Amino acid sequence: MKLLLDFLPIILFFAVFKWGDGNRELAGQWLTQHLGFMVAGGVVGAKEAPMLLATVAVAAISVLQIVVMKLLRKKIDTMLWVSLVTVLGLGALTIYFHSPTFIMWKPTVIYWAMGGGLLVSDIIMKRYVLRKMMSASDLDLPEAIWRNLSWAWVLFFLGMGVLNLYVAYNFSESTWVNFKMWGGLGLMLVFTLAQGVYLSRHMPQAKPKADPGVSP
Known part of the structure; x- marks a missing residue:
């Protein structure tokens, strides 16, 4: 919902x-x-x-x-x-x-606001709000992994803001609206999946359970 x-x-x-x-x-x-x-x-x-x-x-x-x-x-x-x-x-x-120029700036302002917020909270203050937002506080991962993830999101939001302005100023209004709907959401989905793959590669491996029928 x-x-x-x-x-x-x-x-x-x-x-x-x-x-x-x-x-x-x-x-x-x-x-x-x-x-x-x-x-x-x-x-x-x-x-x-x-x-x-x-x-x-x-x-x-x-x-x-x-x-x-x-x-x-x-x-x-x-x-x-x-x-x-x-x-x-x-x-x-x-x-x-x-x-339409003013409203076309809205996605960029939002992207940069989110990127700036993560830069302050996760990179500078090291609160790792991103980990809490992902409901992954129980993941026992090195701090460097969360820092890399936060940097990735900061750069992604920065890039998305720039890309939005590029489309807004170089293409028609209809193209911009299509990009906002399909391009923006599509890139966000792909990037989110990539972050999931990145996290999965660094998750600790579960230790195999000992066979109760085998004596030590």
Whole structure:
């Protein structure tokens, strides 16, 4: 369930953008009618309508997530708050200035925030929060293994942030949205599996049990 909630904003952004991309005129009219007061000039054109509509949707679902978790008295992770503030701030700029550039920076800001957090907690302070997040506190592995793993994630988040900006500034909005949905999640899955393989190679081998029927 938590995994679904984490990916829900990405899935919704993708779905709403694709709908808006196929119904640009309708999306522009709806945004102008209902949210024109938030937009510079008061009118949303068909060209920018899909991205602005997807931005509104992801901002709404992000707020709803926080409200529901608060009502259910669930613990809200720090990164969820960071994501909310980022999407509201950059989303507001995107809507007001009719520019998708701001919301396109959101994944990079989140990636770099997570990478920076791991750099401080795991590399500098040596708290190895990553080990706790992976529910692997009981694994008896050398500290160097966890440090290497933390460095790998820090560099991965740094690289993903740069890659997001490269796609955003060099390809179409549609390509960026596809990359955000499939490329970003795909690379995250592959990298996570690679980390699992890395950990498995360093796990202590179980000692064979002695045969009770054989005398020492």
